Amino acid sequence: MLRLRWTILPVAVVLLLLSFPELNDSRSLLILLTKIFIYAVFAMSYDLLLGYTGIVSFGHAMFFGIGAYSVGIGMDVWKNSLGTLLLSVLIGVVAAAVVSYFVGILSLRLKSHFYAMLTLAFSGLFVVAAEKMRSVTNGADGFPFAVPEFFMDRTNFYYISFVFMIVVFLLLRRFTRSPVGKVLQAIRENEQRTQSLGYEVVHYKIIASVVAGVAAALSGSMYAITLRFVNTTVFTMDITIMALLMTIIGGVGTLYGGIIGAALIEYAHELLTSLAKVHPIFERWIIFFGLLYIIVVMIFPMGIVGTIKRWQTHRKAAALGKREGLPW
Amino acid sequence: METRDLTVVFGGHAAVNGVDLTVPRNHFQSIIGPNGAGKTTLFNLISGQLRPSKGSILFKGTDITRLSPPLRTRMGMGRSFQITNVFPNLTVLENVRLAVQSRSGVRYNFFSALSRFDWMREEAFSLLETVMLDKKSDSPAKSLAHGEQRKLEIAMLLALKSDLLLFDEPTAGISVEEVPAILDVIRRIKAEGGRTILLIEHKMEMVLDLSDSVTVLFNGKFLANGSPKEIMDNELVQSAYLGGHYDDAS
Numbered sequence: 001m002l003r004l005r006w007t008i009l010p011v012a013v014v015l016l017l018l019s020f021p022e023l024n025d026s027r028s029l030l031i032l033l034t035k036i037f038i039y040a041v042f043a044m045s046y047d048l049l050l051g052y053t054g055i056v057s058f059g060h061a062m063f064f065g066i067g068a069y070s071v072g073i074g075m076d077v078w079k080n081s082l083g084t085l086l087l088s089v090l091i092g093v094v095a096a097a098v099v100s101y102f103v104g105i106l107s108l109r110l111k112s113h114f115y116a117m118l119t120l121a122f123s124g125l126f127v128v129a130a131e132k133m134r135s136v137t138n139g140a141d142g143f144p145f146a147v148p149e150f151f152m153d154r155t156n157f158y159y160i161s162f163v164f165m166i167v168v169f170l171l172l173r174r175f176t177r178s179p180v181g182k183v184l185q186a187i188r189e190n191e192q193r194t195q196s197l198g199y200e201v202v203h204y205k206i207i208a209s210v211v212a213g214v215a216a217a218l219s220g221s222m223y224a225i226t227l228r229f230v231n232t233t234v235f236t237m238d239i240t241i242m243a244l245l246m247t248i249i250g251g252v253g254t255l256y257g258g259i260i261g262a263a264l265i266e267y268a269h270e271l272l273t274s275l276a277k278v279h280p281i282f283e284r285w286i287i288f289f290g291l292l293y294i295i296v297v298m299i300f301p302m303g304i305v306g307t308i309k310r311w312q313t314h315r316k317a318a319a320l321g322k323r324e325g326l327p328w
Numbered sequence: 329m330e331t332r333d334l335t336v337v338f339g340g341h342a343a344v345n346g347v348d349l350t351v352p353r354n355h356f357q358s359i360i361g362p363n364g365a366g367k368t369t370l371f372n373l374i375s376g377q378l379r380p381s382k383g384s385i386l387f388k389g390t391d392i393t394r395l396s397p398p399l400r401t402r403m404g405m406g407r408s409f410q411i412t413n414v415f416p417n418l419t420v421l422e423n424v425r426l427a428v429q430s431r432s433g434v435r436y437n438f439f440s441a442l443s444r445f446d447w448m449r450e451e452a453f454s455l456l457e458t459v460m461l462d463k464k465s466d467s468p469a470k471s472l473a474h475g476e477q478r479k480l481e482i483a484m485l486l487a488l489k490s491d492l493l494l495f496d497e498p499t500a501g502i503s504v505e506e507v508p509a510i511l512d513v514i515r516r517i518k519a520e521g522g523r524t525i526l527l528i529e530h531k532m533e534m535v536l537d538l539s540d541s542v543t544v545l546f547n548g549k550f551l552a553n554g555s556p557k558e559i560m561d562n563e564l565v566q567s568a569y570l571g572g573h574y575d576d577a578s
């Protein structure tokens with residue numbers, strides 16, 4: 001019964017979201033959901049590192065930014081067409097793969113907190129580069145660019161982002177459930193033991209970092225396409241913090257968690273900013289995020305999805321226990 | 329397996345000092361010695377967790393002194409740890425399955441579903457039967473009792489099908505009732521044959537019962553080597569253990 005309910009729920013949500021543009025004509029809600037889909041991919045990519053492999057990165061924004069800037073620059077320099085758009089997304093993916101590979105090689109041999117600091121430094125480098133290469137990036141102000149007509153339609157782009165999220169989710173799920181995915185979890189659990197089983201831990205960390213970097217670049221590209229504008233904020237620490245909050249609140253080590261965390265954070269963000277009319281304190285929505293974060297960590301230390309999963313296993317265990325207690 | 333003049337120095341203190349150890353193939357050799365004699369350090373050197381300050385290690389005739397731990401594992405060396413060392417939040421079966429996966433060389437497959445590797449599950453399950461943990465295969469490893477976790481470790485070790493097994497106090501910290509079960513498992517491994525086994529253990533009756541030969545370490549140095557009986561009769565060994573007026577192993 002329980003299991004059935006848990007498979008029906010996602011299917012129902014998917015159907016609801018697919019028919020959403022038909023049922024609702026609120027433009028702002030459509031944009032909000034589009035953003036949630038895009039951030040969900042970013043959060044899932046971060047969760048590959050944090051939740052599956054146990055790597056803490058403070059520089060995940062650099063991949064998001066690489067994706068965003070490659071689309072921005074590509075569309076700015078080349079003629080506006082579907083082909084050039086796809087090509088610039090592809091360039092972003094390749095660049096992110098190369099950068100994540102080198103960052104991985106250079107730093108994944110380090111102990112956790114040193115790695116975190118080094119990623120912070122690397123992403124700082126990208127902020128500086130984006131600011132200084134004014135001729136290409138127009139500095140901190142950023143620049144607008146055109147995308148094909150089809151992508152400018154909000155409903156179309158809603159569907160594109162939705163399908164994008166589902167596809168990335170399915171691919172990442174496949175990845176996390178593959179033999180390599182299992183080794184990543186083993187590394188999170190006990191790095192030394194994983195080594196002594198004969199796995200070369202650094203190789204696996206690099207794989208995780210490249211896959212996460214590529215997924216993050218894709219979400220960055222999508223983000224730039226919705227805004228049709230890019231500036232240096234895409235490289236900042238705020239973006240990384242957002243991914244961190246989304247994964248922790250949603251639940252680390254579960255891909256669903258990233259999606260739920262993204263939905264919650266983006267919705268809360270929207271809600272709090274709209275409350276700014278009521279009282280100016282709501283403009284400082286980040287304060288409320290802090291509170292939300294504290295509450296979540298206290299009540300659901302394993303995140304929302306993690307806590308639900310735990311309830312499930314407890315209930316299952318309780319049911320089993322009862323059966324074993326019976327005379328037969 | 330052979331070590332030559334193996335030495336490691338921690339801040340001026342030689343924890344293992346010039347040890348020459350030769351373990352013939354398919355031999356069951358125990359290493360004993362008082363606390364702090366350098367037994368576990370010696371294991372860490374052999375399995376690659378530590379790099380020696382001096383000396384070399386040979387395995388199957390090749391020099392492996394500079395090889396990383398995972399590469400040594402792939403050459404056929406498996407070790408258990410003195411402190412229980414499993415994947416706490418993964419299931420018991422998954423713990424063993426990861427070892428089977430490593431041994432069978434499925435290393436960088438990142439896109440196949442695990443269901444394609446059902447035989448791994450089956451093999452892992454039959455190993456759990458060997459160590460009598462099959463009934464707990466779906467529980468997380470952290471929920472096991474201490475002795476059961478040790479047995480789980482042995483199952484993981486067996487899954488690697490190593491030619492050389494390093495057991496670091498497999499019965500450390502487990503209750504008296506659980507010791508015979510572990511002993512049983514080790515005896516079974518020995519009876520199967522085809523493996524070289526190095527065992528660190530404090531329980532003398534176990535050492536005497538299982539070993540082909542016994543090496544004694546004292547203060548990081550090689551003290552004696554011989555058949556269990558010879559070692560029991562050795563005066564140096566007795567004084568080392570009794571702590572008499574013994575200053576230097578050389």
